[in-house]
Amino acid sequence: xxxxxxxxxxxxxxxxxxxxxxxxxxxxxxxxxxxxxxxxxxxxxxxxxxxxxxxxxxxxxxxxxxxxxxxxxxxxxxxxxxxxxxxxxxxxxxxxxxxxxxxxxxxxxxxxxxxxxxxxxxxxxxxxxxxxxxxxxxxxxxxxxxxxxxxxxxxxxxxxxxxxxxxxxxxxxxxxxxxxxxxxxxxxxxxxxxxxxxxxxxxxxxxxxxxxxxxxxxxxxxxxxxxxxxxxxxxxxxxxxxxxxxxxxxxxxxxxxxxxxxxxxxxxxxxxxxxxxxxxxxxxxxxxxxxxxxxxxxxxxxxxxxxxxxxxxxxxxxxxxxxxxxxxxxxxxxxxxxxxxxxxxxxxxxxxxxxxxxxxxxxxxxxxxxxxxxxxxxxxxxxxxxxxxxxxxxxxxxxxxxxxxxxxxxxxxxxxxxxxxxxxxxxxxxxxxxxxxxxxxxxxxxxxxxxxxxxxxxxxxxxxxxxxxxxxxxx
Amino acid sequence: xxxxxxxxxxxxxxxxxxxxxxxxxxxxxxxxxxxxxxxxxxxxxxxxxxxxxxxxxxxxxxxxxxxxxxxxxxxxxxxxxxxxxxxxxxxxxxxxxxxxxxxxxxxxxxxxxxxxxxxxxxxxxxxxxxxxxxxxxxxxxxxxxxxxxxxxxxxxxxxxxxxxxxxxxxxxxxxxxxxxxxxxxxxxxxxxxxxxxxxxxxxxxxxxxxxxxxxxxxxxxxxxxxxxxxxxxxxxxxxxxxxxxxxxxxxxxxxxxxxxxxxxxxxxxxxxxxxxxxxxxxxxxxxxxxxxxxxxxxxxxxxxxxxxxxxxxxxxxxxxxxxxxxxxxxxxxxxxxxxxxxxxxxxxxxxxxxxxxxxxxxxxxxxxxxxxxxxxxxxxxxxxxxxxxxxxxxxxxxxxxxxxxxxxxxxxxxxxxxxxxxxxxxxxxxxxxxxxxxxxxxxxxxxxxxxxxxxxxxxxxxxxxxxxxxxxxxx
Numbered sequence: 001x002x003x004x005x006x007x008x009x010x011x012x013x014x015x016x017x018x019x020x021x022x023x024x025x026x027x028x029x030x031x032x033x034x035x036x037x038x039x040x041x042x043x044x045x046x047x048x049x050x051x052x053x054x055x056x057x058x059x060x061x062x063x064x065x066x067x068x069x070x071x072x073x074x075x076x077x078x079x080x081x082x083x084x085x086x087x088x089x090x091x092x093x094x095x096x097x098x099x100x101x102x103x104x105x106x107x108x109x110x111x112x113x114x115x116x117x118x119x120x121x122x123x124x125x126x127x128x129x130x131x132x133x134x135x136x137x138x139x140x141x142x143x144x145x146x147x148x149x150x151x152x153x154x155x156x157x158x159x160x161x162x163x164x165x166x167x168x169x170x171x172x173x174x175x176x177x178x179x180x181x182x183x184x185x186x187x188x189x190x191x192x193x194x195x196x197x198x199x200x201x202x203x204x205x206x207x208x209x210x211x212x213x214x215x216x217x218x219x220x221x222x223x224x225x226x227x228x229x230x231x232x233x234x235x236x237x238x239x240x241x242x243x244x245x246x247x248x249x250x251x252x253x254x255x256x257x258x259x260x261x262x263x264x265x266x267x268x269x270x271x272x273x274x275x276x277x278x279x280x281x282x283x284x285x286x287x288x289x290x291x292x293x294x295x296x297x298x299x300x301x302x303x304x305x306x307x308x309x310x311x312x313x314x315x316x317x318x319x320x321x322x323x324x325x326x327x328x329x330x331x332x333x334x335x336x337x338x339x340x341x342x343x344x345x346x347x348x349x350x351x352x353x354x355x356x357x358x359x360x361x362x363x364x365x366x367x368x369x370x371x372x373x374x375x376x377x378x379x380x381x382x383x384x385x386x387x388x389x390x391x392x393x394x395x396x397x398x399x400x401x402x403x404x405x406x407x408x409x410x411x412x413x414x415x416x417x418x419x420x421x422x423x424x425x426x427x428x429x430x431x432x433x434x435x436x437x438x439x440x441x442x443x444x445x446x447x448x449x450x451x452x453x454x455x456x457x458x459x460x461x462x463x464x465x466x467x468x469x470x471x472x473x474x475x
Numbered sequence: 476x477x478x479x480x481x482x483x484x485x486x487x488x489x490x491x492x493x494x495x496x497x498x499x500x501x502x503x504x505x506x507x508x509x510x511x512x513x514x515x516x517x518x519x520x521x522x523x524x525x526x527x528x529x530x531x532x533x534x535x536x537x538x539x540x541x542x543x544x545x546x547x548x549x550x551x552x553x554x555x556x557x558x559x560x561x562x563x564x565x566x567x568x569x570x571x572x573x574x575x576x577x578x579x580x581x582x583x584x585x586x587x588x589x590x591x592x593x594x595x596x597x598x599x600x601x602x603x604x605x606x607x608x609x610x611x612x613x614x615x616x617x618x619x620x621x622x623x624x625x626x627x628x629x630x631x632x633x634x635x636x637x638x639x640x641x642x643x644x645x646x647x648x649x650x651x652x653x654x655x656x657x658x659x660x661x662x663x664x665x666x667x668x669x670x671x672x673x674x675x676x677x678x679x680x681x682x683x684x685x686x687x688x689x690x691x692x693x694x695x696x697x698x699x700x701x702x703x704x705x706x707x708x709x710x711x712x713x714x715x716x717x718x719x720x721x722x723x724x725x726x727x728x729x730x731x732x733x734x735x736x737x738x739x740x741x742x743x744x745x746x747x748x749x750x751x752x753x754x755x756x757x758x759x760x761x762x763x764x765x766x767x768x769x770x771x772x773x774x775x776x777x778x779x780x781x782x783x784x785x786x787x788x789x790x791x792x793x794x795x796x797x798x799x800x801x802x803x804x805x806x807x808x809x810x811x812x813x814x815x816x817x818x819x820x821x822x823x824x825x826x827x828x829x830x831x832x833x834x835x836x837x838x839x840x841x842x843x844x845x846x847x848x849x850x851x852x853x854x855x856x857x858x859x860x861x862x863x864x865x866x867x868x869x870x871x872x873x874x875x876x877x878x879x880x881x882x883x884x885x886x887x888x889x890x891x892x893x894x895x896x897x898x899x900x901x902x903x904x905x906x907x908x909x910x911x912x913x914x915x916x917x918x919x920x921x922x923x924x925x926x927x928x929x930x931x932x933x934x935x936x937x938x939x940x941x942x943x944x945x946x947x948x949x950x
Contacts, residue, residue: 184753287570
């Protein structure tokens with residue numbers, strides 16, 4: 001398939017609300033039905049009854065008997081982003097790159113994406129829409145001796161002609177130690193069997209479903225965030241671009257997104273943004289050393305939780321899980337539960353008529369490269385409620401935004417395979433006219449075209465930023 | 476200054492052999508003179524007489540009393556690039572991002588670069604051409620209480636309009652643990668004082684001087700490797716491009732380099748190359764843990780060296796240094812001495828009339844991101860001399876290349892601030908017509924335009940590859 005054809009079929013998919021898998025309502029009904037049909041039991045379990053998991057006597061690390069999957073270890077962090085600080089904390093160590101893979105196929109001239117109604121133990125609502133394949137290396141090398149993940153061969157045998165997108169992207173830098181996954185979308189021409197847990201969806205449908213709380217899982221969101229429409233619209237003259245928007249019946253907000261997607265230069269050039277990032281990465285300091293979980297200060301390991309004495313940030317639990325439609329029907333594992341509600345918000349503003357996203361260079365302890373570009377606001381909102389709390393920049397602005405400024409405002413879940421009932425408020429806010437173009441030195445205005453260019457080269461945008469980008473609806 | 480102007484002045488600089496600092500001969504004479512004038516004494520010293528350096532009693536790590544600069548520690552490496560292996564070794568830990576900065580200024584319409592005749596203790600020939608500023612963070616925060624490095628303020632106060640290039644690039648992955656430096660070139664308009672150790676050189680001169688052994692130091696090479704001429708030539712029609720080449724009197728090899736620089740698509744697209752890299756990074760494994768130097772196996776710490784029993788790879792020495800024109804006149808430090816001669820070679824080949832560079836995805840223990848793109852051949856040649864040795868791919872081809880195929884073949888030094896008398900043979904070979912386009916899976920053909928695009932986004936090309944790219948002479 002030619003690149004140009006792909007993009008046309010991709011842009012059509014982006015604007016299409018009906019697909020071979022039915023309407024938005026049909027998909028929601030199907031998800032509810034799967035939720036009812038599949039038996040799920042999640043029970044909290046003391047660590048000593050967590051089958052196959054044990055605390056290492058020497059280090060105190062909580063690990064799987066196989067030495068695979070992941071482990072709960074400690075880190076010592078020395079961080080300086082102008083405010084030097086040092087602490088120890090538990091962290092999830094999972095030094096494997098897993099697959100987050102989506103199969104795509106042109107159906108009636110529209111590119112459709114094969115998603116799975118998948119249950120993860122930590123999901124608030126059990127079933128969410130996952131990628132076609134979501135598998136850690138331990139998973140697909142079958143350490144747990146379960147069934148082989150479906151569609152694995154397609155991804156293992158990918159040919160270069162099939163690849164729509166292939167990126168290594170980071171996960172939560174505050175919880176994982178430099179974890180990354182391979183985000184990949186492959187286009188296939190042949191028919192594949194589609195089981196009752198799977199459906200073909202258009203991109204427009206996936207985005208529409210993101211207007212509902214906790215329907216599209218984190219892994220699906222990160223994979224589709226990397227899709228670029230730039231190539232299709234950037235070469236067009238203004239006349240042809242406008243005609244194309246008319247033909248596709250794109251609304252005014254969607255048109256503005258396409259305009260921003262076309263803009264590879266904006267408030268700053270790409271080289272200007274790289275200069276900004278290099279300066280911060282060189283000036284900030286992030287030293288992270290793995291330490292035994294035993295050596296972590298301020299945290300205690302009880303019979304059934306690993307938690308701070310003041311119960312802040314997060315805690316680690318043990319759970320026993322029984323799920324009917326997974327490769328393994330029953331297993332035990334630790335899960336991480338957040339102690340507070342989170343907020344991820346992008347403020348966008350038209351500068352010279354082009355939407356720019358206000359990006360924050362954020363340092364987080366598990367980051368692969370000191371800072372990653374994060375949403376304008378990314379925080380635990382509960383932390384800033386006390387009388388002496390100093391809220392992060394723009395938090396107040398986001399919390400006080402008027403209804404007309406709010407483009408979307410939903411709750412989205414973090415990965416239910418590691419996090420227990422973690423959902424963050426995802427908000428997109430349009431700045432009012434008085435909002436300043438001049439912002440603090442760790443903030444920068446990027447066009448959508450620039451964001452997509454950085455996405456392509458890996459590890460520039462964090463998972464929270466990617467989740468918000470994925471939710472942009474171009475209709 | 477407009478981007479277009481910059482590029483014209485940059486391309487002129489690239490092709491110019493005379494500059495305000497004199498001819499090639501003048502520069503060489505000046506370097507020899509500086510070498511004679513400046514007093515340098517380098518004496519090997521037992522570790523216990525290494526002032527300000529000591530082995531930590533608990534870990535055995537060799538560190539500076541200030542806790543700054545760098546330390547010699549241990550790592551445990553688990554590496555799998557299809558051939559799983561595990562070992563421990565000493566490594567240089569220097570978790571700081573330093574400046575490698577060059578000031579540029581237009582003189583008589585030609586962009587010139589301010590280089591320094593600098594002595595480093597490990598240099599085979601003492602004086603080499605260094606960037607304007609070469610300073611670790613410890614250095615410029617003046618941990619050693621010496622003089623403040625010259626020109627530091629220019630780089631600390633850089634404005635976005637001045638930036639020609641700003642990249643974070645890696646250093647030797649087999650010797651440093653994830654070390655990176657900030658490679659930066661700033662253009663200034665105002666006059667700055669130019670001391671007797673400094674001269675303004677054209678880019679063409681710097682490249683001509685790379686035809687001599689050990690004249691242009693590693694830091695200068697890595698900084699200039701990132702310069703892109705693409706923007707200036709890629710927008711031109713073939714007719715305008717050819718006229719431009721005629722006007723600038725570019726030779727046939729130089730013209731071929733500009734053609735390759737124009738090619739952002741080649742044997743593979745950029746996305747195709749990213750797919751190739753993602754696949755290898757996901758499949759290969761690299762787990763590196765810091766361990767105490769004491770815990771390193773197969774290495775012994777004697778009175779005056781840290782060395783393997785079989786004396787392979789490298790050893791670490793202590794030296795006492797007295798140099799006249801440095802911020803500090805006398806100091807002690809450890810240096811790393813290689814045990815064998817090294818070879819770094821790129822094979823290039825015209826595919827569809829465009830030069831492609833045969834790049835190797837190489838895994839090295841100190842790499843920031845599992846693999847980096849390395850030259851076609853990068854190895855210690857001494858290792859493959861035994862009867863049972865299995866030489867790496869293409870080593871034989873490079874060693875047997877006929878004179879007509881060899882575009883350049885010089886010895887270039889590694890960083891004399893850390894390495895003692897380390898020089899590697901840098902070779903560029905043009906493949907013969909029979910050389911296959913199909914190469915092993917960890918090799919890939921890239922155009923020069925593609926290489927420059929990857930350089931821009933940091934940590935894609937290793938220092939050995941960058942050194943060879945820096946030496947390309949476009950005249």
